[in-house]
Amino acid sequence: MEKLNFSKILKDFSKKNIAIMGHMGSGKSVIGKIIAKKFNFKHLDSDREIVKLEKKTINNIFNNQGEKYFRGIEKKIILKMLNKNDIIISLGGGSILDKSIRKELKNNSITIFLDVEISELIKRLEKSNHRPLLKNVSIEKKIKELDIVRRKYYLLSDIVIKNAISPHETYKNFILKFLSLNEKNINS
Numbered sequence: 001m002e003k004l005n006f007s008k009i010l011k012d013f014s015k016k017n018i019a020i021m022g023h024m025g026s027g028k029s030v031i032g033k034i035i036a037k038k039f040n041f042k043h044l045d046s047d048r049e050i051v052k053l054e055k056k057t058i059n060n061i062f063n064n065q066g067e068k069y070f071r072g073i074e075k076k077i078i079l080k081m082l083n084k085n086d087i088i089i090s091l092g093g094g095s096i097l098d099k100s101i102r103k104e105l106k107n108n109s110i111t112i113f114l115d116v117e118i119s120e121l122i123k124r125l126e127k128s129n130h131r132p133l134l135k136n137v138s139i140e141k142k143i144k145e146l147d148i149v150r151r152k153y154y155l156l157s158d159i160v161i162k163n164a165i166s167p168h169e170t171y172k173n174f175i176l177k178f179l180s181l182n183e184k185n186i187n188s
Contacts, residue, residue: 004175006039007086009182015110019082019089021096021154022114023146024131025124027163027170031114032090034171045090049077059130075101082108093146096153110181112174113157118143120164 010016018035020028029045036043047058050073054061061070075098081089082104089109095101105111116124121143125131154160159177163170 004039004179006041009178010086010110012182013110013185016083016085016108017081017087017089017110018112019091019105019109020112020114021091021157022093022163023116023121023143023150024093025121025128026093026114026116027167028090028093028114030167031112031163031170031174032088034167035174036088038171039088042087043090044081044084044087046074046078046081046092046095047090049081050074050092053077057130059135071098074098079104093150096150102153102156110159110178111157112159112161113154114163114170115154115160116163118147 010018018041020032020035022028032043032045035041050061050070051057054073056064058070061073071094074092074095078089078091078095078098078101081087082101091101096105118140122140125139125143158181159174161170161173161177
């Protein structure tokens with residue numbers, strides 16, 4: 001499996017990169033790093049890139065400049081990342097709500113949605129103190145609200161993977177679904 005020529009497959013799809021989306025806590029960064037390492041691609045995480053550019057934490061940006069400012073920076077960074085070749089991109093959970101990001105994803109990326117049950121997300125996020133959207137709210141209620149708005153866009157992904165077992169199992173499922181997608185592309 002590791003001998004796949006990932007770059008060639010992306011080119012066969014007329015795509016530049018792979019973008020991973022899903023709710024906060026769905027494992028986008030962990031899985032992105034694994035895929036990137038296995039295929040010798042660079043991994044970029046939109047939130048990390050924002051922190052590097054702004055020299056502030058996401059919490060700090062939300063607290064001092066607000067969510068609207070954050071989304072503007074996020075959009076600029078993601079649109080730039082989506083034009084790069086041979087990279088794995090872990091997207092911020094809410095970035096999919098931006099129409100221009102969705103358009104660039106469709107044009108440039110093979111997209112993956114890491115689907116995690118809400119009950120599992122709640123367990124993963126309970127102790128998190130660095131997620132501004134979860135400050136002073138019911139985590140369950142907030143995740144359900146976000147899911148109602150975002151899921152329809154997440155489900156448009158080329159590959160949907162349940163991410164509940166382990167990162168290794170999720171990676172294996174990604175490879176199987178990626179090969180299946182490639183097979184369909186070859187035969188079409």
